[in-house]
Amino acid sequence: MIAPVPLLADLTPAWLGDALGRTVTGVDTELVGTGQMGSCHRLRLHGDPDLPATVLAKLPLADAAARAAMAFGYTNEIRFYRELADTVDIRVPACHYAGLGDAGVFTLLLEDLAPARVGDQLAGCTPAQATAAAVNLAGLHGPRWNDSTLLEIEGMLLPTKEISAMSQLAFTPTMDTFLTAIGDTLTPADVDTLRAVTPHIGDWMSGRAERHTLLHMDYRLDNLLFGADGTVFAVDWQGMSVGLGGRDVAFFLSTSLSIADRRAHEREIVGAYHARLLDYGVTGHPLDQCWDDYRYGMLQTIFITVFGLVLGARTERGDRMFRRMIEGGCTAIRDLDVLALLEQPAGPQRPPTGG
CATH class of the missing domain: 3.90.1200.10 (Aminoglycoside phosphotransferase (APH), C-terminal lobe)
Known part of the structure; x- marks a missing residue:
């Protein structure tokens, strides 16, 4: 698995292609929500015909000290999608990628449930x-x-x-x-x-x-x-x-x-x-x-x-x-x-x- 990235600018077509196992030639982004504990973005993907049209990307807080302080919560969320989501029956977005790094760095790529x-x-x-x-x-x-x-x-x-x-x-x-x-x-x-x-x-x-x-x-x-x-x-x-x-x-x-x-x-x-x-x-x-x-x-x-x-x-x-x-x-x-x-x-x- 490729390493997670902390910033929206790091979600390049090349990185997204590696994370999704598909060719991504372009990406358009849109902020979703208020981002008090991190940020969430809708990504409109261009490339392989079997790419999802959109995914949601969750990223940590941009400030390194702040995201380090939130590391436990970020780890919890990655752990849920990696280890626990498949063991329960609650409905959640499908997870395309869940990466965890050091000091609160993480990236989640989730199913976009719109128009829910x-x-x-x-x-x-x-x-x-x-x-x-x-x-x-x-x-x-x-x-x-x-x-x-x-x-x-x-x-x-x-x-x-x-x-x-x-x-x-x-x-x-x-x-x-x-x-x-x-x-x-x-x-x-x-x-x-x-x-x-x-x-x-x-x-x-x-x-x-x-x-x-x-x-x-x-x-x-x-x-x-x-x-x-x-x-x-x-x-x-x-x-x-x-x-x-x-x-x-x-x-x-x-x-x-x-x-x-x-x-x-x-x-x-x-x-x-x-x-x-x-x-x-x-x-x-x-x-x-x-x-x-x-x-x-x-x-x-x-x-x-x-x-x-x-x-x-x-x-x-x-x-x-x-x-x-x-x-x-x-x-x-x-x-x-x-x-x-x-x-x-x-x-x-x-x-x-x-x-």
Whole structure:
């Protein structure tokens, strides 16, 4: 495999021809998306008649120091397409090339799914779209359910008590920073909920480790594409991890549906997700337990949103998006009495090393 390149200017016809195993005589480029964690470009290819007309190229941040800091996430995404995509049943773009170098250098060439449309975090989605996305998510979780070999992959670890304690130490001041930044734009009820869940984050992270699977970790509308026939595709695998499947489900439903639609349809959608898990051979996981895991997983919305705002670049759209996500997550935490679950004694734990 040829070496990956970090910059758009490096995607020459000669390099692309080597990467794709075809003759490329020319390429036109178009920026796609906002590029906060890297950049994405649509490449219109000219050359061999069997070349795809277009591909999407994902590249790291242009600044060398910044991309080195993002190296773990870039490695995660390359690892997903190289090692894991073929072991699960979630729909994703086909991968034409996945190259990883040193210090955060990577290149991905992916199937261009246009005219499929990217979801809009601010606009939300319909219950039918949410159901399709939840069933697609079961295609990630079901095939690797309680698969201890996941824990043999570099970087795929269940949180230990030590890691959870460190996460708690980091999260508490991060929450303070978050509330200083946008707390005055939140309702008093949501601020109270955020302060109430903050002391539980560390224990929550290591809780329910007896059930684990492969997690997307950022499964939300901005990272999904919807085809005209309702087909859903998932992208952006930089946050991939191992943990409780209910975390992905809770994060998606609380941030993608309106509060009214979530209240009206969440049991039905969790039921559809659970039925699909059973299709993949998951056993010993009744629907009431799946529902409880969904409730328990609701802190994922708070965890991702708080760190996302504090660590990411602030934008007007980003602040609006984070406020909407917090409102959805906090309301769900109250509706579902999640604090009562957090205050229950922890159940048996699977050792972090698997087995």
